[in-house]
Amino acid sequence: QSDITIALQLEPPHLDPTSAAAQAIDSVVYTNVFEGLTRFMGDGSIVPGLAESWEVSEDGKTYTFKLREGVAFHDGAPMSAEDVKFSLDRARAEDSANAQKALFDGIAEVTVLDPASVQLTLDEPNGSLLFNLAWGDAVIVSEASIADIKTNPVGTGAYKFAEWVQGDRIDLTRNDAYWGDAPALESATFKFISDPTAAFAAVMAEDVDVFDNFPAPENLPQFEADPRFQVLVGSTEGETILSTNNKQQPFDDLRVRQAIAHAIDRQAIIDGAMFGYGTPIGSHFAPHNPAYVDLTGNSPHDPDKARALLAEAGHPEGFETTLHLPPPSYARRGGEIIAAQLAEVGITAEIINVEWAQWLESVFKGKNFGLTIVSHTEPMDIGIYARPDYYFQYDNPEFQTLMETLNTTTDPGERDALLQQAQQIISEDYVNGYLFQLAKLGVAKAGVQGLWLNAPTAAIDLTGVSWSE
Amino acid sequence: MSRGLWIGSLLTALMLGLALLSLVWTPYPYEQLDIPNKLMPPSLTHPLGTDHFGRDILSMIMVGIRTSMGVAIVAVAIGLAFGIPLGLLASQRKGGWIDEVIMRTNDVIFAFPLLAMAILITAVFGPSATNAIVAFGIFNIPVFARVTRGGALSLWEREFIFAARVAGKSRLRISAEHILPNILGILIVQGTIQFALGIQVEAALSFVGLGVQPPTPSLGRMLADAQTLVTIAPHIAIFPGLAIITIVVGLNLMGDGLRDWLDPRLRVVRA
Amino acid sequence: MSLLEITGLSVSIAGKPILRNVDLSVAKGEIVAVTGESGSGKSMTAFSVMQLLPENAEIGGAIQLDGTELTALPEAQLCAMRGARIGMVFQEPMSALNPVKTIGDQVVETILIHGALPRDQARAHAHEMLSRVGLPPDQFSPTRFPHELSGGQRQRVVIAMAIALRPDLLIADEPTTALDVTTQAQILDLLKGLVSEFDMGLLMITHDLAVVSDMADRIVVMRAGEVVETGPTRQLFARMNHPYTRMLFEASRHSVELPEKHGAEALLSVQDVVRAYRLPRTKLFGPAEYHRAVDGVNFTLRKGERLGLVGESGCGKSTLTRAILGLEPVQGGQILLNDAPVYTERGADLAVRRGMQVVFQDPFGSFNPRHRVARLITEPYHLLDAPPTGAERADAIAEALRAVGLSPDDARKYIHEFSGGQRQRIAIARALIIKPDLILFDEAVSALDVSVRARILDLVAELCESHDLSYLFISHDLSVVRTITDRVLVMRAGRIVEEGETELVFSNPRHPYTQALIAAAPVLPDIDIDHRSHPHV
Amino acid sequence: MLRYTLKRLISLMLSLAVASLVIFAVIEIAPGDPAQFMLGVNAQPDTLAALRAELGLDTSKPDRYLAWVGGMLQGDFGTSYTYRTPVAGMIADRLWVSLPLTIYALVISILLAFPAGIYAASRRGRIGDAAMMGTTQLGVAIPNFWFAMMLVLVFAVNLRWFNAGGFPGWDKGLRTGLHALTLPAIALALPQASILARVMRSALLDVLGEDFMRTARAKGLSRGQAIWRHGLRNALIPVLTIIGLQVSFLLAGAIIIEQVFYLPGLGRLIFQAINARDLIVVESVVMLLVFVVITVNFMVDLAYAVVDPRLRTRT
């Protein structure tokens, strides 16, 4: 068998990874259709992509990338340094529609040295530049095809875009002119099935070979028990947290936030909402990261202590607040459980189910909320705690300085230490309720091999996927 | 009273009884989570089993019936409160401009598929039981206006209405004194039908997340929760579904029975 | 051997006996009329012959058509019989035809289902039949739908259907009751002609003795499911052995004595009144068109006068009534009661309305079924500034009920507890209760059986004596108007065509329309019962 | 007939105009900025403004309304905010699922309901009638999405006769397509068939009591013949009304059933679009649904005139 059908929960709105936040775009095109200078591997490491190698200047402000030879876009045009400059300039331009413009913030200039080398000049050293360039938002696109990139993406990857039946599927076919090792599969179809019931049925009926991010954890035991299938349990970059509006009464009181942290029973939430899948976390950091420290001990489930803290903070009878829940089931189900747990210590949280658009509008932009549950799926995003205007409105100068130091630090050991310190600070400030690291739950037919177990970024890297006998 | 009316009233009374009982007693507190005991099949301790949070399904159904009935009743009440006066007004001057305006407005409301309207309303004001009620209530207005107008129009041609007009009574007064009591029968029948429809609409809206919000259980919400679990624990989908069917069958049987019972043609024969 | 021979027929529905031991026969070429009051079982007898009784009916006795026993025949053979050997015409021409099929098709169908003729010949034959009943295809296209014909024309279609295959027996159940007198005369003539032409037996059902006496060779009188008397027309009328027959006869030509009229002041004055209804537009643009239901009517009703208004269906009688009552605006002229207009800009004037009350035709539809009699008959009190209350009110109710021959106890009952005649009495009580100057009777006795009608007419005459009534009596029934009024108006298509002293108009009509009307009305044979020997007494 | 048609047509236009205003007004006050949604949480203000301009969200409301309506009149429904493709095309694609589904359901509904209704009416009061009416009573009460869940449980998960969801596309062949739509169509059709059967029965019973049915029997037609030749067409008038109403119920019901079976139809489009704040798509789909309902009612009115000659001359 040389084709594969992969189901995704969400359909991409369009296929330009450089002008939207939608992860579904990356799921389809990242490394398959589009490639960047660097790229993520399944274990989260950064490896060369279209850049064969690079050199960093002494002061850490100049990066010189050596591009691979013989790389061509799907339309036949060769990929050159001009394309890299075009792509990066486009992404960081004033009127750019790039959803992660911040990735390119420190870049002062992109210079074409020769057709096979590009130089990036930075304002100041940036320890995460190679990491940033691995993102889907930083892939190299071709100027010739930029006009209809959204419906007909032309990249350099191992697969070419073939067809998109909106509302149903996207087909990719193998790019025979690919510069790298030829992938095993000749074609791949992405189908979009967001409904959990339909997802279950589609897998059971063997309509799909792989279901990336299977939406109903409750059904996984059935697949485990079925020899036709394998269940792939990995980790995502998603820290699932009970975000708290730190500027709003009564959450501006540390004791109240601490009380909430003690009111929460993480394991019950993981069991009830995720059917046991997920790793408890005590801070905003992914457990698979080398710099991770387990801080769950800062907030064990202790309703009595929670009640005592509330009384101390002047809320012996508890208080009322809102709990905004976006659509994913970790939020909707988790929210119901949390509301019940909060009720036990006297806090009445009114559940408000919102769609993502409303969530963005009223919670994220409007900061009009008490509590909300959301999984922060960007990799290495602890830096958001240094932004006082970020929706949970945590404003701690100490933390902000720490992050500035981190940004200019390139030594891995030092960076780990700084990151651990950062985890400590927010954990002890009980900025948010830290719940669990979102598991990556995939289901695949038994014969499929080479799929990513974890999700350092949203991607289904087809280059390594194949069928066993 | 016919057998259908008996059975219908009995079923309705039973469900209503469960709903009222839930105000003072349920086997377990419906909001009590017991996650270690989730998805238990029916047993002696939990007659209808437990759901994915380990809540007692019987208790939730009892409260759910209450919620669903409450939503449906209020929506019907909205329809009655606005539909009857509008229908009466329209019928008083058949073909007049008031009649035209009312009936054309009704046509427009009618042209919106109920669900599309509910979706629009919830898109604007967010999903909530209140918005579901408003959506279905608005939909009910033309229903009752039409039934009222239809019934009233034929009455206005009846001789006893002429007699009342000869007695100098105003149209308003005649509407209240003669028209309304004589169309009460069809209104009650229509009311039970809309009530039954309301139960179904609430279920449908809550099922797609546009109706009653957690943690309040409603029959539709329970089904929505059950959707992904139906393969591993069918009982959590089956029982709320059966509850909906029982209420609706009960109400429909009652409506049909009442119609036969109130039908003036049959009444004359009985007298 | 007769064509149709019914012996000992009994029918019961759901255990309730409907017909008891009915004997009846019809010979070829003979017209047999079954008569009797409402509910006496006339229609059930007809349905028994057709074997189209309700499903839960049980039938006993024998019905033989030309020697074939119909009650024992299997359904398939009955179907072959119906329409081919027995034809039937029903009372309501308006609803007896399928509204969605053309008249031609409906006639053709009779021929086709019996396989009598191939399709094209069947069509030709159907056209022939339509011509025979007076609807020649070149004038009345067979592709018309029933709603495009008048009542009389529809009845002709039904007859054409029934006789298309020249049945041996034709059954006609009240074939003319729903029609105007002039149309009735034409249809009756048509039936008579067909019987002699085709040599059919005709079993005709009617409650109208005058029609019976004109048409029938033999008469069967029924009461409560039984045949009380039967015999050749002349003989039966001459003898009238059974008191019920005699009662029917007397009631049918019942006349009352009105007290002398008096007073000459105008009570109601109708001047050039026009009531026009806007017609649905036929052109998208252009002026609206109007139908003048009442078209320039002029008359005066004086105090103490009993005025009649006759005319055929749809001529505008009821419209005029509503205008007089001030229920609708008029588009021209004016209506004055005691010199005050009944309808003003602000609607009806209550003070003026106090002077008028009305009695309607339908004894079943005239009352709100949810109210008790006391409340029903005091409804006109609404017109009074200070209506009586308490004991005074109770007395007034009792008095009004007594005046119409009911008991004061009836005040507590609901309307469904009364018979049609009693209801009409209650309607009169309601009209009397505020002692109006004028009462309008709109077809007030048309829906009643003859015996009941006679008693209501007596009541009106009595009330004239005791209450000094003035009224406008509206009816299409000439004989009633003749006895209950002093003066009469003849209306046609919205206009008054003749006006005069009742007796004068009836004995010497001047307008051709009045003449036609009177000529068409069937009359009872002139038999003086009082001067006859009574064998039973 | 022409006048009748014209009058209906004018009333149809008016209804559509009012409906379009209502829809536009409601959508306009809906919170949620499509541009913000598309760019996600890290979007910067200048990026947002650029996108808003690109989407035409910066013009005035009346202008937007007129542009929308004007476009629709020419078959141009605008461009989807999120997909950046013409809405008309998206709707057309989805219609190829929703419309066949609705029609399929309607056909099933009629095929079940007519014989059932006729059978029950002709056996009025007997055991067959009672059984049929009992069944339809249940059928009316069953929520179609619950029924859909049960169908999936039995026929897709346990028996594996059908797929539990998804639509392979018509290019895979008519049979494959219909096969995928069968369970959804049944789930949609059964409650509607029950209603229709009940209406059919009572309409027939009403007609059976009419005088012209007696006339037909007196002509020599058997009971069955009389029902077939004279009863049905007259009974069709109330039945037509219900069928007209059902189209809107089926379309609306399809919105939910499409969710359960994961069919790429209009219903899913509308939910997706709402979640993505793709307002132009929401507006257009709702407008289309309203248009279909109004047009079906219009056609039902015309069908009346075909069935009932009295309406051809009367107005």
Ligand SMILES: Nc1ncnc2c1ncn2[C@@H]1O[C@H](COP(=O)(O)OP(=O)(O)OP(=O)(O)O)[C@@H](O)[C@H]1O
């Ligand atoms: N379907 C029925 N079920 C029960 N009783 C019936 C039915 N049809 C008629 N009857 C009763 O049978 C009796 C005879 O009715 P029928 O119709 O023969 O009277 P009729 O003499 O034709 O009266 P009319 O002059 O009013 O037509 C009446 O008492 C009537 O109430």
Ligand SMILES: Nc1ncnc2c1ncn2[C@@H]1O[C@H](COP(=O)(O)OP(=O)(O)OP(=O)(O)O)[C@@H](O)[C@H]1O
């Ligand atoms: N509301 C109305 N709109 C339009 N036309 C009407 C209306 N009411 C009555 N007409 C028409 O006015 C004419 C007179 O009707 P009206 O009821 O006064 O007749 P009538 O003499 O009382 O007849 P009948 O003896 O049948 O009661 C008829 O042609 C009728 O169709």
Ligand SMILES: [Mg+2]
């Ligand atoms: Mg991205």
Ligand SMILES: [Mg+2]
């Ligand atoms: Mg993260």
